[in-house]
Amino acid sequence: MLLKKEKNLTWEAIGEAVDMTHVWITSACLGMNSCTQEVAEKLVTFLGLPEAATAALMEDPTKTWNQAVPQDPLIYRLYEVVGVYGPTLKEVIQEKFGDGIMSAIDFSMSVEKEEEPKGDRVVLTLNGKFLPYKSW
Template sequence: MDKVTMTETIIATKLERNLTWETMGNDLGMSPVWLTSACLGMNSAPKEKATAIAEYLGLGEDVASALEAYPTKIWDQTVPTDPLIYRLYEIVGVYGPTLKEVIQEKFGDGIMSAIDFSMDIEKIEDPKGDRVLLTMNGKFLPYKSW
C-alpha cells in the first residue's frame, strides 16, 4: 500500500467512526499534530506507533507498513489556494525575513530544525472571536565553518 492509499483509508475510517485527531491522539498517547502528519503521509511512524494506529482503527498490517515507510515530501511549488494554508504561507511571506533576523540575532547564523521539532495547536476562547495558538519548537542548528 502506498502513502496516498494509506491516507485515504485512514481518513475514511476516521470519518466512519466519527473520530477526531484530538481523540485519536489522546487515546493513543500521541501528539495529535504528529499523529495527523503521520496519517497524512508526511512523517514515518516507528513500528510500535504504526502498529498501534492501525490496530486502533481496525486496519491491517498493510496500513501499519505504509505508516512506517519513509515519505517523500513533495508539495506544490505554487501559492496554496486553501485559505488556511494560504494564511500560513502569507505569515511566512510577511514575517519570514523578520523571523530569520530575530532568530539569528538571538542564536547566531543557522536555522530552526524541522526534524528535531514539535508543534502544538490550541484553541483559546475569546469573546471577540476564538484564537488559534500555534506553537512551533525546533532545535537551533548553527551553520558550521570549516
C-alpha cells in the same frame, strides 16, 4: 481521512490512542512522517485497518508539497504569514541565536484554541532546535 470521519474520531482521540500528539499523528496519517512499528501497530489496531497498513505507515516519506501558491484559505494564510513575516523571523532568530536555522527534524508543534469574547484565537507553537551553520 474517510475512516476518521466514518468512525466520528478526532485527531486528538487518535493521538491519545497511540500515545502521540494529535499534531504529529495527523502528519503521519497524511504521509509526512513515518511511524515506528509500535505506533503503526497501535494505529492499525485502533482504526481497524488491514495489517498491510502497518508497513505503509512505517515507510520513509518523501516530504514534498506543491510549490505553487496554495489555494486552500487556511493553508494560504500560513503561507502568507511566512511570506510577510519570514524575513522578520529570520532576523530576530539570527539576532538571538546567530547564523543558523530552526530544525524541522528535532521539532515539535502544538495547535491550541484560545477562547476570547471578540473571537477565538488560534495558537500555533513551533518548537525547533537551533542549528548553527558550521564554519570550516
